[in-house]
Amino acid sequence: MTGAGTLDATPPSEQPSQQSAPASVALVHDYLLVMRGAERTFAAIAESWPSAPIYTLLFDADGTDGTFAGRRVRASSLQRLGVHQSGFRRLLPLFPPAAERLRVAGHDLVISSSSAFAHGVRPDADALHVCYCYTPFRYAWFEREQTLRATSRPLRRPLARVLERIRRWDLQASRRVDHYIAISDLSRRRIEAAYGREATVVHPPVDVSRFAPGTPEDFFLVVTELLPHKRVELALEAARRARRPIKVVGAGPDLPRLRARYGDTAEFLGRASDEALADLYARALAVIVPKVEEFGITAVEAQAAGRPVVAPDVGGTRETVIEGVTGVLVPPEDVDALAEALTHVDFGAFEPAAAVEQAHRFSRTRFQERFGAEVAKAWAQRR
Numbered sequence: 001m002t003g004a005g006t007l008d009a010t011p012p013s014e015q016p017s018q019q020s021a022p023a024s025v026a027l028v029h030d031y032l033l034v035m036r037g038a039e040r041t042f043a044a045i046a047e048s049w050p051s052a053p054i055y056t057l058l059f060d061a062d063g064t065d066g067t068f069a070g071r072r073v074r075a076s077s078l079q080r081l082g083v084h085q086s087g088f089r090r091l092l093p094l095f096p097p098a099a100e101r102l103r104v105a106g107h108d109l110v111i112s113s114s115s116a117f118a119h120g121v122r123p124d125a126d127a128l129h130v131c132y133c134y135t136p137f138r139y140a141w142f143e144r145e146q147t148l149r150a151t152s153r154p155l156r157r158p159l160a161r162v163l164e165r166i167r168r169w170d171l172q173a174s175r176r177v178d179h180y181i182a183i184s185d186l187s188r189r190r191i192e193a194a195y196g197r198e199a200t201v202v203h204p205p206v207d208v209s210r211f212a213p214g215t216p217e218d219f220f221l222v223v224t225e226l227l228p229h230k231r232v233e234l235a236l237e238a239a240r241r242a243r244r245p246i247k248v249v250g251a252g253p254d255l256p257r258l259r260a261r262y263g264d265t266a267e268f269l270g271r272a273s274d275e276a277l278a279d280l281y282a283r284a285l286a287v288i289v290p291k292v293e294e295f296g297i298t299a300v301e302a303q304a305a306g307r308p309v310v311a312p313d314v315g316g317t318r319e320t321v322i323e324g325v326t327g328v329l330v331p332p333e334d335v336d337a338l339a340e341a342l343t344h345v346d347f348g349a350f351e352p353a354a355a356v357e358q359a360h361r362f363s364r365t366r367f368q369e370r371f372g373a374e375v376a377k378a379w380a381q382r383r
Contacts, residue, residue, distance in 0.1 A: 022108035022128070022379060025052040028121050029113045033060045033085040035067060036225065037297035038134055041183075041367075042113040042203045043067050045132065048368050049111070055102045055115060057095055058310060060084055076102055090241065093162050096120055096169045109379060112177075120173035128382045129179045130375050132202075135187050135294045136194040140167040143229050150228040171195060179378040181371070184316040187294045202374055203319070205367030206300040208359045213306030213352040214282025219245040220310075221284035223277065223298045224291075226252035231291040231333070236262040238288075238338035246288075249277060271375075279304035286347040289317055292332050296320060299327070304359035306352030310341055320362065328354045 027049060029042040046068065048055060053072040061069070065083055076098040078091060099120040104110050108127055112118040115134035123129050139147045140163045146162070148156050172196070180199035182188035187212065191199045208255040220239055224230045232248065236258065239246035247267045248258075259268050281287065287302035287311045295316035299309045303320075309327035311317035321327040328345055 024107045025049050025109045025111065026055060026104045026107035026123075027052045027111050027113070028055045028102065028104065028118045030056065030116050031058040031088060031120045032056045032068065033058055033063045033088060034072045035064050036357065037204065037295075038113065038115060038299070039064065039067075040207065041132070041134075044205045044367055045111065045113060045371065046071065046362050047371055052111075055104055055121070057098055057102075058083060058088055061269065074103070096155045096166060096173075099173075107380075109375075111375065117173075120169070122176065128179070128379055129177050130179045130378050132181045132183070132371070133187060133191055133199065134183050134204075135190055136174075137166060137170055138229070139163060140170060142190065146229055148191040150331070178382060181374055184295045186292075186315045190294070196326050200374055202367065202370045203362055204295050204297060204357065205364040206297055206362045208300070208356075208363050211278050211281055211301060211304035211306075213356065213358075214279070216285050216307065216348065218285055219247050221247050221249065221280055221287045221302075222290065223249045223281075223287065223301070224289075226250050226254040226258060228254050229291065230254070232258060232336060233261075233290075234333065234335050235290040236266050237335050238342055240265045241335070241339040242342040244342050247280065247284075249280060269346055277301075278305065281307060286310055286327070286345075288338070288342075290338075293317060300359050300362045301310070303327075303355035306355050308347050308350040308355065310338065310345075320358070322354075322358055326350065326358045340341040 002068060027046055032039060053074060054068060055074050057076045057078055058072050059075040078094060078098050083091060090094050095117045097115040098329055100122050104121045104123050110123040110127055110129045112131045114131055116137045119131040145161055148160055151159050174195035174197060177350050180191050182199040182201050185201060188199045188201050191197055222232055222235050224232060226232060247268050247269055249272045251271050281302055282305045284307050286308045289296050289299050292312045292315040299311055299317050299320050302309050303326050305378050309321045311321055311329060312332035313325060313329035314332050321329060324327045328341050330341050
């Protein structure tokens with residue numbers, strides 16, 4: 001128990017006051033419907049405070065593979081609508097008020113894990129609220145225009161109004177957070193731009209022990225949720241131009257469009273189990289991260305499997321990929337540069353051991369130690 005231990009390990013006789021450790025901790029995450037990067041990160045946080053109740057807008061025990069079995073998970077009133085991963089985005093206007101109604105009162109320390117609404121909870125006035133922020137809500141702040149362009153024309157104006165209301169609410173919610181921790185330098189700069197708040201950086205954890213090097217084969221791999229903002233089309237178009245095989249792991253609303261356009265040159269595998277994904281990583285010639293990511297857990301997982309990464313030379317992958325050693329960084333949104341890399345780079349020349357060593361900088365244990373220390377520091381300063 002690293003995070004909780006950081007706060008509670010000091011013997012009572014050595015504590016500066018009786019208020020040196022929180023009596024009650026609450027953990028909050030946007031929604032727990034599937035296990036992707038943010039949910040795996042939250043699971044590492046929850047592991048550090050094993051007795052803390054968990055609050056979330058929506059919860060699916062099956063979709064999260066039983067990760068939170070045995071925990072007290074308290075979902076919002078929206079839970080009774082029976083919405084799952086495929087339909088939760090339809091509830092967008094309802095999420096801000098539902099977050100404010102999550103009953104986190106009575107806890108001394110509230111830790112939210114937020115890329116959208118979790119940081120909008122209302123703790124007691126004298127409680128400490130620490131937010132681990134992946135990004136301010138991207139659709140309202142940084143990807144609003146792309147989101148509207150991808151929306152059918154009759155819905156654009158209503159959605160624009162909804163996003164504007166959420167943006168105003170989001171800014172107000174940020175003022176109720178005492179301390180922000182960002183997942184990367186890009187995330188830190190976005191928090192400053194959107195909220196006018198400073199944040200420290202603690203990189204997210206990656207379960208590097210799940211992966212091991214294998215024998216690479218002749219295909220490139222993309223692993224992501226299939227949403228328009230994930231820019232999977234960049235990778236698919238680059239692979240088509242380079243005449244190189246490519247496999248895509250993931251599902252989402254953009255799958256039918258991508259399959260219709262690239263089904264003749266790409267293989268769409270849907271969601272994969274942990275075991276199948278680890279095998280695919282190990283066999284890929286290289287793994288492509290097409291979008292500018294706040295952090296990019298996929299890039300670290302690929303390196304843990306000993307494979308090089310092709311990614312934008314900006315954002316989180318600048319902090320996780322070593323150019324020329326564990327991967328290739330290309331100009332963002334440049335399909336020609338990406339196709340050039342897929343065509344001419346000798347990916348077989350990259351040393352798997354260097355990639356594995358780099359990946360272990362982002363291990364689960366290291367994250368829990370750094371995150372626990374940051375929360376303890378915020379608590380000590382507050383008290």
